[in-house]
Amino acid sequence: MARLSDASTQTQTTIPAVLPGVHPILRKNARAHCYKDGTKTPEQLISDVFRNRVESIDHDQCDAGDEDAFFVADLGEVYRQHIRWKMNLKRVKPFYAIKCNPDPQVVRLLAELGTGFDCASKNEIQQVLDMGIDPSRIIYAQPCKTKSYVRYAAKMGVRKMTFDNPDELYKTKQFFPEAELFLRIATDDTSSLCRLSLKFGASLDCTRSLLELAKQLGLNVVGVSFHVGSGASDPNAFLKAVRDSRAVFDQASEVGFSMAILDVGGGFCSDLFEPMACVLSQALDDYFPPNIRVIGEPGRYYVASAFTLACNVIARRTIEDATTQTSAYMLYLNDGIYGNFTSIMFDHQHPVPRILRCGKRFLHGSEASEKYGTGPATVYSIWGPTCDGIDLIVEKAEFPEVIDIGDWIYFEEMGGLYTLALFLVLLNREFPLKPMVRVAYTKCSATRFNGFTDNHEVLYVSSEPGAAALLGFD
Missing domain, CATH: 3.20.20.10 (Alanine racemase)
Structure with a gap:
């Protein structure tokens, strides 16, 4: 294969659509669907991909893994x-x-x-x-x-x-x-x-x-x-x-x-x-x-704002306050700090949760005060799927919707967070650490803790014709 020289943007595309030389962990994560539509805004294009993906999943009958967290890039x-x-x-x-x-x-x-x-x-x-x-x-x-x-x-x-x-x-x-x-x-x-x-x-x-x-x-x-x-x-x-x-x-x-x-x-x-x-x-x-x-x-x-992560609500606990007669909820997602939220610990990030789908309502791009609902705000804490008590994504979030099992939450600005988890896997392959070490630098705690996988699907879109042309998106 010819190398890409230190050239301008006029360089001919010589990289194949399938990337055989990419590290196996990257190749696994590169399962992609590519979209482009120059007539839509970036938000509309991303929203369409999210809608098509989450509405295609029947949580009661889908195969194991079909409802895993995924990215739209x-x-x-x-x-x-x-x-x-x-x-x-x-x-x-x-x-x-x-x-x-x-x-x-x-x-x-x-x-x-x-x-x-x-x-x-x-x-x-x-x-x-x-x-x-x-x-x-x-x-x-x-x-x-x-x-x-x-x-x-x-x-x-x-x-x-x-x-x-x-x-x-x-x-x-x-x-x-x-x-x-x-x-x-x-x-x-x-x-x-x-x-x-x-x-x-x-x-x-x-x-x-x-x-x-x-x-x-x-x-x-x-x-x-x-x-x-x-x-x-x-x-x-x-x-x-x-x-x-x-x-x-x-x-x-x-x-x-x-x-x-x-x-x-x-x-x-x-x-x-x-x-x-x-x-x-x-x-x-x-x-x-x-x-x-x-x-x-x-x-x-380059990448933080390009990646948006969607996570499924896999479990919920109700916390009753007898004094105020109100309910709060603990939501458990199928991703957490040992996966694509490692930068909460390592990079002092504070990801902001938003509702992607609640019941039959698709809410991507909606603001809570306008379209989520009209009732009083419900308080949530949002947790990852592992059995570790530090696997906390968001300590407190409020939505005027009651989120239930099977609903979807999304997080924007995840381009840097997404890859730190992947980087830690690659880092551990070069500098192996003993598996009993509990800190989050190990391969186990970065992406495999409790057996939860890092195999997250990436759905690629291009809201710029120039990028689509360079990548050969149809």
Whole structure:
């Protein structure tokens, strides 16, 4: 199969409709139905797919698994986010962070749009390469790598990789001296949901010594990288990081390196994207001349809003309050924090439940105050299906409808949540943990706890003709 080179959006589609090289766990999750309709709004298109799917299920007679939770993914939203990026960050070439969402159709679309890819593990690199994407479009953005994975990167020609400590330089010298290295520096990520500089990144007081060691070892340091943390909320974090990067570029020049690339990492929030992009673009223009190439590593920015998850109410408990003579309910869904809601624990997310179908009423896109009902609000807590007491999705939600077994709840903005569960499975395949470990980093607790499966169907749609054409949707 011909590789997809580092080209523009004019690249010919060479990825097959069936993706034989995708990791088995991804191939299993890629059972898809594709739709497009340029005459409908994205919400109408998604709503039609939801309606067709849930109304086709007879809960009293369907086969086991037919009523499992499932996703509707609008790849047109990924397409729109890419155009938005290109309009606001003209200097920054995106290298999509596979760890955020390794969905094969998302990767296919972004490959056709000409992005690069940020891979943090051997499996992620393999997935991208197996889809026919050229290794020059990958950065191995993991400052602390397994030795055998460094050898694998060298064998596959993935030259760009990061480091932040002396031992990593010695490792690179031994196994991949031809690598193109990025010195990752620490940042002020106190305003981020997930603070990555607690784990990765060299402080400015040791960057010069690292550059001098790299020079002594005959290694090629081509740039600086940083990451302001996932879910960053302070645009000025980019300003300080760019300013610090300029200082390291100057150190590198004094040591004898001619750096040419700056990697501004990820942390881009869709809600704050324009102000973040404005601050970052101005900082880049102020501190780096046009001849310096700039790349970034957006993840959830691309996919969070593209995926919507539908869950079935599999059980219900009634909680009576004798004092107020009112009832509340505990709802149990067929997905939870050991599945597609892992980011409740890991990423401090608060998914918002909405009613998809209640009885015979289909309510996608309805607001509770307008169309759900007219009675007093009923209080619910929403739980996952496992026997673990921490498997709580929503502590309190109110709807003026009485939700019953067999009804459906949906959650928007699940593109990042969906894949963290999948990522943890892939992560555990690379770094196996003992199955008796109870924390949610294990394969068992990520997606197989109590035997509940991660085999969730994805129904793909495209609300953008451009995305549909690139993917070959009929």
